[in-house]
């Protein structure tokens with residue numbers, strides 16, 4: 001496999017004698033990139049014939065899974081009640097710690113505190129690889145030949161599990177307020193024109209979070225934003241090992257469960273709290289919202 005082979009073969013690995021039978025989701029379906037989620041009118045995809053079945057089925061999905069399961073993402077995915085491909089809801093469990101503070105005078109008022117693990121063990125390097133994939137594929141939608149040019153080779157190589165390029169940084173922007181969250185998945189990439197080495201900024205919106213991926217441009221200080229940067233020697237991300245968020249809200253009702261209730265597991269969210277108790281969130285009945 002060589003980078004120059006990507007001109008004709010697989011967009012990510014350059015192979016041209018494999019099978020090319022599957023549609024590739026640019027943003028994972030599990031993060032709302034499906035028509036059934038109600039979040040997108042058209043799924044963001046790369047059509048059959050561009051990415052080989054081996055990349056789509058194994059190499060790229062490994063990074064996709066890291067993104068879906070990354071603790072900050074799984075927190076917002078659970079709170080946003082983003083459904084899986086088959087319609088079920090997912091709990092945010094691994095790598096997260098939750099604490100619920102109830103208002104003593106009205107227990108429907110709550111404050112939810114959450115810590116999310118973002119250490120190397122959280123597979124943050126693979127999260128950056130998933131963003132490399134999204135950046136490359138989004139560029140392909142804009143300009144097929146640039147996405148297949150040699151300057152995108154290091155990004156394509158990272159997307160399928162290779163070394164993270166030097167000069168790469170990943171940012172994560174939290175929403176300003178829990179009442180101002182847009183769950184619509186979206187991606188955009190802005191590269192410099194015809195310049196080698198490649199410089200670009202990519203913005204990926206999933207489950208109410210905004211990811212930024214930049215190459216060869218120093219991170220800028222922005223509100224509510226964490227940055228991780230690739231260390232030139234180890235080629236791994238360095239930065240914060242923990243993130244936290246706080247949500248204040250009011251429930252329609254608050255019920256103390258004395259026994260496991262009968263709501264099917266795929267119709268509720270269970271949040272493990274640090275005291276060992278569990279908080280269960282069940283979606284309310286659909287209501288017509290005034291527009």
Ligand SMILES: [Zn+2]
Pocket residue numbers: 010011012013014015051052053054055056
């Ligand atoms: Zn391939």
